[in-house]
Amino acid sequence: MNPFNSSKHDELTRRQFVSNAARAYLGVHLLPMLGSSVASAAPSPSGAKAKNVIYLYMSGGMSHIDTFDPKPKKKDIMGETEAIASSADDILVGGHLKKTSEVMDKVCVVNSMTSKQGAHEQGAYMMHTSYAMRGTVKHPSIGAWTLKLAGRENPEIPGYVAINSSPEMTSGGFFGAKYAAAPIGSASEGLKDSKRPGNVSKDDFDRRLSLADRLNKQFHGRYQNADVKAYEELYQEAIRLMNSKDLKAFNLNGESEAVRKLYGGGRFAQGCMLARRLVEHGVRFVEVQLGGWDTHYDNFAGVEGRCQEFDQAYAALITDLHKRDLLKDTLVVVATEFGRTPEIKAEHNNGRDHHPSAFTCLLAGGGVKGGLKYGETDASGSKVKDKPVTPQDFNATIAHALGIPHDLVVMSPSQRPFRFADKGSPVMDVFA
Numbered sequence: 338m339n340p341f342n343s344s345k346h347d348e349l350t351r352r353q354f355v356s357n358a359a360r361a362y363l364g365v366h367l368l369p370m371l372g373s374s375v376a377s378a379a380p381s382p383s384g385a386k387a388k389n390v391i392y393l394y395m396s397g398g399m400s401h402i403d404t405f406d407p408k409p410k411k412k413d414i415m416g417e418t419e420a421i422a423s424s425a426d427d428i429l430v431g432g433h434l435k436k437t438s439e440v441m442d443k444v445c446v447v448n449s450m451t452s453k454q455g456a457h458e459q460g461a462y463m464m465h466t467s468y469a470m471r472g473t474v475k476h477p478s479i480g481a482w483t484l485k486l487a488g489r490e491n492p493e494i495p496g497y498v499a500i501n502s503s504p505e506m507t508s509g510g511f512f513g514a515k516y517a518a519a520p521i522g523s524a525s526e527g528l529k530d531s532k533r534p535g536n537v538s539k540d541d542f543d544r545r546l547s548l549a550d551r552l553n554k555q556f557h558g559r560y561q562n563a564d565v566k567a568y569e570e571l572y573q574e575a576i577r578l579m580n581s582k583d584l585k586a587f588n589l590n591g592e593s594e595a596v597r598k599l600y601g602g603g604r605f606a607q608g609c610m611l612a613r614r615l616v617e618h619g620v621r622f623v624e625v626q627l628g629g630w631d632t633h634y635d636n637f638a639g640v641e642g643r644c645q646e647f648d649q650a651y652a653a654l655i656t657d658l659h660k661r662d663l664l665k666d667t668l669v670v671v672a673t674e675f676g677r678t679p680e681i682k683a684e685h686n687n688g689r690d691h692h693p694s695a696f697t698c699l700l701a702g703g704g705v706k707g708g709l710k711y712g713e714t715d716a717s718g719s720k721v722k723d724k725p726v727t728p729q730d731f732n733a734t735i736a737h738a739l740g741i742p743h744d745l746v747v748m749s750p751s752q753r754p755f756r757f758a759d760k761g762s763p764v765m766d767v768f769a
Contacts (some may be wrong), residue, residue: 387668387703387738388490389616390483391623393609393651394502395643396461397630400677400689401697402718403640404431406448414679414717416687417637425708433644436652442708443655443664444701445767449712449721452675452693452728457631460674460693465506467732467759474749477510479732480622482757484516486741491619494583495519498615500608502626511749518624524607527587586618587611599653606650613657616667632677634688655701668703668738672731679717695721698731703738706769729761737763 402408407420407429419432423441430438454460459470466476477485480497489496499507499518509516521527585591589611600606608625615623627647632639651671658664676696677689695714701707712724726734733743736757743763746754 386665387740388666389619389621389623390480390668390670390703390735390739391609391612391616391625391654392480392670392672394461394464394506394624394626395630395647395671395673396503396626396628397457397632397673398460398675398677398691399630399643399673399696400632400636400640401448401695401714402677402679402689403636404434404644405446405697405699406676406695406714406718407431408679408716408718411679411717414681416681418640425710427710428708431640431644433641434648436648440652440655440701443659444699444707445705445709445711447698447700447711447726447731447764447767448695448714449724449726450676450696450698450728450731451721451725452696454728455675455691455693457674457691461503461506463728464672464674464731466510467729467757467761468755474753475508475510476755477512477516478507478518479735479757480507480518480624481509481512481516482736483622483739483741485512485747486745486757487621487739489619490621491583494586494618494620496621498620498622499624500524500611500626501604501628502624507624511755518622521587521611524604524611525589527589527611583618586614586620589614596657599657601649601653603646603650605646606653609650609654610657613654613661613663617661617663630673632689633682633685635686636677636681636689637687658702664702666703668705668735669699669701670735671699673698676718679719692719695719698726700734700738700767704769705738705767709767711764711767724764724766726764727761729759730764731761733758733761733763734767737765738768 402414403418407418408414409420409429420429421432421435421438423430423438425441425444428441428446430441452460452463454463454469462468462470465478467479468476480499484497495518497507497516497518498521500521501524502518502520504517504520507518507520589607591614592610596610600610605625605627612623612625627643629639629643655664655669658667658669673696675691675693678692680689682688682690695718712726713722714720715722736743741757743758743761744756746756749755
């Protein structure tokens with residue numbers, strides 16, 4: 338039997354058992370609470386400044402040419418998209434990113450991203466894990482790596498949260514389910530099933546806890562192994578969460594009307610606002626996904642629609658973090674699996690196809706230089722001309738910002754060596 342498949346099956350079985358037991362005896366749902374206990378952070382590389390990461394994932398393949406790598410002198414390539422100046426002298430952005438253009442002095446644009454993964458699932462997997470997909474192993478996401486190596490800041494709430502994101506891309510991989518992201522489907526609804534049910538009184542709840550404690554002690558006295566210990570730890574974590582004052586971090590009702598207006602409406606905007614609240618309360622890694630960037634058909638209408646959701650929310654997040662003096666400690670990442678072809682496909686109603694050879698990602702805060710354009714594509718945006726950055730290099734840069742040695746080796750359950758960013762190296766020139 339494959340050791341990874343066995344581990345995955347056993348972990349799932351344990352999660353199901355814990356969930357069912359919690360619902361039956363306590364009336365609460367524990368799966369969102371899976372996460373690591375507080376751990377000592379790995380030794381920090383010199384200059385590391387970030388404590389938290391907000392990872393904004395543009396699912397579907399964001400067109401670099403229509404957003405952060407425009408080619409204004411090439412009308413045949415730009416099509417309907419116009420380029421506009423930004424608050425950074427050397428950075429142009431697509432015309433649908435007017436609010437974003439105002440914060441680019443705080444953003445580093447990595448225009449020289451390049452990958453060999455031209456399919457959505459494989460490209461997204463590599464961006465999230467640094468590794469190619471394999472049938473024999475499930476690699477941890479970089480959020481799971483962060484939680485594993487940096488530990489939690491706040492022991493009472495999850496250290497890794499994913500909003501509107503794929504569980505497959507935010508999993509704990511071979512680290513186990515305890516390092517997977519706590520999933521949130523709707524930012525406005527927050528973390529579900531984390532409070533005492535309304536139909537269970539406090540006295541009744543306390544009585545159930547007391548009964549469960551007595552049963553647990555008998556069970557633990559009879560069976561001593563890692564799985565039983567893990568269950569006991571998870572059980573205690575769930576109780577701490579339910580009693581934590583920091584549960585309010587998941588409730589957007591705590592935001593003022595002015596802040597709500599700053600971010601605007603929509604799921605992505607709500608996700609960005611919640612992400613800021615979570616890092617403010619010590620959540621180590623938050624992912625927020627914005628899908629719909631797969632613009633094979635009618636690229637220009639598709640990009641405009643995605644930019645309408647992204648523009649105000651992203652600009653608000655950068656502005657809000659800066660205003661609260663959180664940007665220096667928070668690395669804000671914008672990532673995608675690949676770019677889009679410079680060629681416009683008339684037969685696809687002016688669409689653009691997948692283009693992994695060259696694309697763009699963004700970094701802001703966490704010790705990164707603002708107003709910096711790193712790397713360059715050729716005149717058409719087709720190939721990287723200078724300073725290529727692979728997904729592994731990009732993830733190694735995230736690790737460095739967090740103070741996690743990117744080349745630290747961690748052994749899998751089958752005793753194979755893995756690293757946060759595989760063989761990637763951090764791009765040191767982006768740091769102040």
